[in-house]
Amino acid sequence: MSNAAASHRQHADHTTPLVRNAWYVAALSHEIERNLLPRTLLETRVVFFRKKDGSISALHDRCPHRSFPLSKSQLQDDTIVCGYHGITYDGTGRCLHVPSAPNAGGNIKIRNFAVVERAPLVWIWMGDAEQADPALIPDFSFLSAPTWKTVSGSFHMHSNYVAMHENLLDQTHFTFLHAGSVGTPEWATSPLEVSQNGDTVSLRRELKKSLPPGIYAVPMKLEGRMVDRLSEASFFGPAGHLALAKITVSEPIANEREEFRVNILHVFTPETQNTLHYWWFNSRDFGLDDEEASKFLYEASHAAYVEDVDALGWISDIVTTESEDYREFSFRSDRPGLMMRQVLSRLAAQEQAPATAVAAE
Amino acid sequence: MSNAAASHRQHADHTTPLVRNAWYVAALSHEIERNLLPRTLLETRVVFFRKKDGSISALHDRCPHRSFPLSKSQLQDDTIVCGYHGITYDGTGRCLHVPSAPNAGGNIKIRNFAVVERAPLVWIWMGDAEQADPALIPDFSFLSAPTWKTVSGSFHMHSNYVAMHENLLDQTHFTFLHAGSVGTPEWATSPLEVSQNGDTVSLRRELKKSLPPGIYAVPMKLEGRMVDRLSEASFFGPAGHLALAKITVSEPIANEREEFRVNILHVFTPETQNTLHYWWFNSRDFGLDDEEASKFLYEASHAAYVEDVDALGWISDIVTTESEDYREFSFRSDRPGLMMRQVLSRLAAQEQAPATAVAAE
Amino acid sequence: MSNAAASHRQHADHTTPLVRNAWYVAALSHEIERNLLPRTLLETRVVFFRKKDGSISALHDRCPHRSFPLSKSQLQDDTIVCGYHGITYDGTGRCLHVPSAPNAGGNIKIRNFAVVERAPLVWIWMGDAEQADPALIPDFSFLSAPTWKTVSGSFHMHSNYVAMHENLLDQTHFTFLHAGSVGTPEWATSPLEVSQNGDTVSLRRELKKSLPPGIYAVPMKLEGRMVDRLSEASFFGPAGHLALAKITVSEPIANEREEFRVNILHVFTPETQNTLHYWWFNSRDFGLDDEEASKFLYEASHAAYVEDVDALGWISDIVTTESEDYREFSFRSDRPGLMMRQVLSRLAAQEQAPATAVAAE
Ligand code: FES
Ligand code: FES
Ligand code: FES
Missing domain, CATH: 3.90.380.10 (Naphthalene 1,2-dioxygenase Alpha Subunit; Chain A, domain 1)
Known part of the structure; x- marks a missing residue:
């Protein structure tokens, strides 16, 4: 018998910070189609969509211009056009176009998240991007x-x-x-x-x-x-x-x-x-x-x-x-x-x- | 005329800690029968039940194993069998049986509260148990x-x-x-x-x-x-x-x-x-x-x-x-x-x- | 392109304290009649009423005796009679009468707010009363x-x-x-x-x-x-x-x-x-x-x-x-x-x- 309360540093409980460096299931394959799906994961808002080639993009669901939710925006081909001022982002979060400043936007980047689909599961890595190794995803084939x-x-x-x-x-x-x-x-x-x-x-x-x-x-x-x-x-x-x-x-x-x-x-x-x-x-x-x-x-x-x-x-x-x-x-x-x-x-x-x-x- | 705001240390208000060393009414007699009644008193969850001899038990409504609410558990004779893993407690909160560890549990004790019934009132003492003197209960006979x-x-x-x-x-x-x-x-x-x-x-x-x-x-x-x-x-x-x-x-x-x-x-x-x-x-x-x-x-x-x-x-x-x-x-x-x-x-x-x-x- | 996040001290955002020294619209003229209208403005509860001469009073909506909402009280002529113990205040917040202490109350004063009506708008100044200059109210005649x-x-x-x-x-x-x-x-x-x-x-x-x-x-x-x-x-x-x-x-x-x-x-x-x-x-x-x-x-x-x-x-x-x-x-x-x-x-x-x-x- 051990007293876990006295040792909560050793034994995680509901107050322990969530582990981010891990592959988690983000959604089922059929949930992500040709529209914008918002889902909060590890306390972060994420927007998902399926690109024309069938692959999946996952971006922080917040336009870095004025915090408009990208999930309330328009999916056009493989880009998201922000519903507020029309800034356009590709599936990696790179800014493609700023309508009010056509020559700007080059250094704007929305955080994207590594996603791997192993149907029917869609996996996401919310932690340090460098460590996102698909080989770590367990095999549930x-x-x-x-x-x-x-x-x-x-x-x-x-x-x-x-x-x-x-x-x-x-x-x-x-x-x-x-x-x-x-x-x-x-x-x-x-x-x-x-x-x-x-x-x-x-x-x-x-x-x-x-x-x-x-x-x-x-x-x-x-x-x-x-x-x-x-x-x-x-x-x-x-x-x-x-x-x-x-x-x-x-x-x-x-x-x-x-x-x-x-x-x-x-x-x-x-x-x-x-x-x-x-x-x-x-x-x-x-x-x-x-x-x-x-x-x-x-x-x-x-x-x-x-x-x-x-x-x-x-x-x-x-x-x-x-x-x-x-x-x-x-x-x-x-x-x-x-x-x-x-x-x-x-x-x-x-x-x-x-x-x-x-x-x- | 006095300025109570400037003297809230002397005059209790809604920010003053609740007094625990006192007999409070917990329930009416008819509310506590042969089932488990949950009630939060002085910010503490309490579970009540009436024993076969008619006396009343009041325990902290939280199993010390994994925090399952005892009020969602089973009353068996004069014991509570926790609904999660079946640990059994008597009306004083003493652990009688741990199904997964039959020889353990001896030092487990749920906090119990002194209860005195003066029908139709059931009184409880939530403070320092040593001071729980029934003689302090006022006579409302x-x-x-x-x-x-x-x-x-x-x-x-x-x-x-x-x-x-x-x-x-x-x-x-x-x-x-x-x-x-x-x-x-x-x-x-x-x-x-x-x-x-x-x-x-x-x-x-x-x-x-x-x-x-x-x-x-x-x-x-x-x-x-x-x-x-x-x-x-x-x-x-x-x-x-x-x-x-x-x-x-x-x-x-x-x-x-x-x-x-x-x-x-x-x-x-x-x-x-x-x-x-x-x-x-x-x-x-x-x-x-x-x-x-x-x-x-x-x-x-x-x-x-x-x-x-x-x-x-x-x-x-x-x-x-x-x-x-x-x-x-x-x-x-x-x-x-x-x-x-x-x-x-x-x-x-x-x-x-x-x-x-x-x-x- | 500038990074406003790094300069939120210069650029107000949703965390910046609200500016109080300004005329704000409190209500439309028709909303304030011969009854008590509660409205929270700049995080302060205010009660409004129209006096018999057609002018408008705005007071902190909290009796300084025991915090009863004046907006739940009675409007009698041009006074508010607190619904709890009947203390009477005039439209400037001055205490006129304390039923339980007829000779007291002289130094009690509810905070009042400067109000200027420019129909259909009713303007209020919630900040430093000394600076409440009606000449600052813009002309929307x-x-x-x-x-x-x-x-x-x-x-x-x-x-x-x-x-x-x-x-x-x-x-x-x-x-x-x-x-x-x-x-x-x-x-x-x-x-x-x-x-x-x-x-x-x-x-x-x-x-x-x-x-x-x-x-x-x-x-x-x-x-x-x-x-x-x-x-x-x-x-x-x-x-x-x-x-x-x-x-x-x-x-x-x-x-x-x-x-x-x-x-x-x-x-x-x-x-x-x-x-x-x-x-x-x-x-x-x-x-x-x-x-x-x-x-x-x-x-x-x-x-x-x-x-x-x-x-x-x-x-x-x-x-x-x-x-x-x-x-x-x-x-x-x-x-x-x-x-x-x-x-x-x-x-x-x-x-x-x-x-x-x-x-x-
Ligand atoms: S908030 Fe997205 S373009 Fe302005
Ligand atoms: S939580 Fe009660 S027995 Fe496990
Ligand atoms: S609270 Fe208003 S008169 Fe007492």
């Missing part, structure tokens, strides 16, 4: 692979991202917050392996010969059959969490499918310190055309995530408004969350370091 | 005595409690804010005795042979009859105000009731610095079964208190938002209010003292 | 002259007044924000003379032999006729902006009207740092009884001003909430706006100066 079928949903949440990550790295809440729907008693008590690899914190759990919970049994049509379960879940960075589950029929019957896989991806991006854009994806490698299964998985997932979204909203309301003395307690089962909070704390401190140095002069 | 009949109501108000106390200690506003309904000209000009006894500030007023105002005349059926009136009202501490009125028929008729008593209790508890939970009670020792009288007294009281609630809300809006220079003026008639404000200022300063000492090091 | 016909409207805006002044001193946005409705291409490119005279910043533009825009052509019935245009627009102080336009038929026909004048007055008064009371007036010296023309001018003006109001609201939202690093760029066409911002910056600094000096002691 199963989301668009023909051998997988995905159902998905999204929420606008009231929560800091640390609490959301902690929720996802914690399986002890299944029995209580999601009473009965997700966990099973055997699963909750099966041994959990926790590991850390660089900034990645992972959980591994295995359970042989047990009855699968409804969320697996129904779409896999394995009700009443014993299965072996393996799940690997990980905090892969500030932007999200991925869980890979493998279900194997314990005593297979000839000509019957033996192995089933489900990948659950949670990606979420702080809008502000205490609000989140959140997208979830439930992908399976079986019953690809089974619309019944898709409907079931969507509804069961949505119902469970609503419970998390509500709970995190209530917690956010408390932690952001209460001034009462408060001491947070943690248990061994919180270790994955605390490891993640150390990672986020360290990453945030690294980014704040230079500013601090300047302030100390 | 008339509220439940069979020889008295009470009508009552409540408001959620936008006001600091100092302004509410000052309103109650002031009778010069009757003629204006409650034009005609409560006061009479003779009453307003009858001599007022002001006294202070420790932290209690009291008003005493007597008026012989005058026509009673409607609020007395109608339920007592004394319209047109001359009466002698005596009223004793007092600020009995941060939690409220009690007024005791005795009306005596000046020239009694044989076999007719001569003396009538009305007790008016105002109890109110800061929710925040500028909002209040307010309950009022109008108790009489006559016409106990007279439903007409009860209806009349409820409606007349409610109508007058709405005027106070509105006025204090407007004042709160001004004092909390205006930055304009402002100097408050007071008159002799404000002396009871200023005496009360000195009491609250001194009580607040005593509680702040240790913290100030630390800050000054 | 055309608003009530029988030889002019005026249409007008008003808005409650979300904007600092600096951005509003800058909008009005800038004609380069016509083509974009008001695409097609107000400007014409020839007008936009005709030479602009900028001049400064004391605190007044003026624009002068002339264009010979061009087709008039609809907003002139329609009401003047000059569609398809060539005209000579002359416009003089000026920032006449913190309170507003006046534009005088003269349209002359280039090749007049005998017995036909040759010259047409339109005066456009914009007056606006900060309610707070980022909200404005705004009134506009469009006055013409032709077609005085032409209701069709009035309707057309009202609707066309309103449509254009809605675009400005919306744009300035979006900009206000950005500048007041974004913390992202931001550098403002300006062009030659912004010179009138920057000159005005220098004036406002200097006026504000002069007013702040004594306070700063005291603080520095």
